[in-house]
Amino acid sequence: MKIGVPKEIKDQEFRVGLTPAAVASLVGRSHQVFVQMGAGVGSGFSDHEYIETGATIVETAAEVYEQELVVKVKEPLPTEYELLHPGLILFTYLHLAADRQLTEALIRSQATCIAYETVQTDAGHLPLLTPMSIIAGRLAVQFGAHFLTKQQGGRGVLLGGVPGVRPGRVVILGGGMVGTEAARIAVGLGARVQILDINLERLGELETIFGSRVELLISNPANIIETVADADLVVGAVLIPGGRAPILVTEKLVAQMRSGSVIVDVAVDQGGCIETMHPTSHSQPVYEKAGILHYGVPNIPGAVPWTATQALVNATFPYTSAIATYGLDALDKDPVLGRGLNIKGGKIYHPAVAKAFPAL
Known part of the structure; x- marks a missing residue:
């Protein structure tokens, strides 16, 4: 051929x-x-x-x-x-x-x-998405941490904190491959990490991986509102194979976040799970809306x-x-x-x- x-x-x-x-x-x-x-x-x-x-x-x-x-x-x-x-x-x-x-x-x-x-395998695995999901999940937190710095327009928060000052709060929407890898990096940096997912079985698997280092919550409107409003960094990591991502974070909720917080929506190539998110590019990766920095690069792994x-x-x-x-x-x-x-x-x-x- x-x-x-x-x-x-x-x-x-x-x-x-x-x-x-x-x-x-x-x-x-x-x-x-x-x-x-x-x-x-x-x-x-x-x-x-x-x-x-x-x-x-x-x-x-x-x-x-x-x-x-x-x-x-x-x-x-x-x-x-x-x-x-x-x-x-x-x-x-x-x-x-x-x-x-x-x-x-x-x-x-x-x-x-x-x-x-x-x-897709019979078991539902996505073998050709997995390697890029791993990379995108890890980079999502790296880029999020970068844009949280004051020089980049962020709140000036160090995700790992220091003795005497609380660490940054990272909320990850979705506990699949992207969410898991984002959590690995965030935990490694010393952040306080919360993962929300609709699948109780998956939350149990994540407990095996992270133990008490990550707070695991069922994904419902009440928990999303409570966690996102208090987050320094939100990572959108929702996936419906082949389908459009559902909107989990409304414009109203984005407006409740603290000014200078950062949202990285890895699901943006499937429409995004943040109502205020639209695709950006590596040349112009972020924009500000309601005081929140939005990172919507659809080809994150292209950075490496x-x-x-x-x-x-x-x-x-x-x-x-x-x-x-x-x-x-x-x-x-x-x-x-x-x-x-x-x-x-x-x-x-x-x-x-x-x-x-x-x-x-």
Whole structure:
């Protein structure tokens, strides 16, 4: 199969869809790989490294999208829509339930679109979302701590506190992978941490992990209001696989927070769980509303591309290889990969995306 790897064009997105090691494996199995010039530089991989592993370097994105399979990191942006075509298999993060424009463009293209974030095991695990969730969760607290400093417009709170001064309060909405990793970092910094989740069984698992170092609360309106209003840092970590995140924190509640507090909504790529949140970028990561700093970067792991690219490709490569070998038959051979199918032949296949856009 002919496989294309474009250079990502989202703001300060330095990850790349395949590493040179992955390319070498594909070429060794008689596939052809076409990498756009400079695609891997941000992750620490030169064009020469790709050439040495058997890839062909091409100058333009158009040459990449001419291939049968395109493997990338983030969703196509409007300038890439016209490059999509029938017969193309697109394998990347999509997060369609929060993006009607992209969904409509993919439907029009007649391409087959497989989303990393909805590849799902029988047990409900999301193997291609997990590595980026780990990174995003850890970075959420790092960035939150950074923007809490006075020079960045924050309250001037040190999350770990010092002897004689209480530590900062971190509230994490959602106890999945993102929330768990955010809690690890916050606990490590010495913050007072509260995790809210709707799943009692998951709260029990988190007690096993954190013991008494984290306060574990059922997620309901009363607990959300009480904890968020008193938080220095709120981390939105809610996930509905393939679906839009529910709004948990209203504009009214945001207004009750102390001025200079920070919200980091990792769920922003699925619409966000904070009513006042909208997507930002690595170039302009925060904005202020009601005195609260809002961080809504949808591609947080792009800040650490050397780590993130390798972690992502470690997870995606077995599925990429299967698609390259079997084509669309790979979706039938492996139900886990099959659940990643979002759009094919102008039709929506994933139920959560169909629910988000019933008229499409």
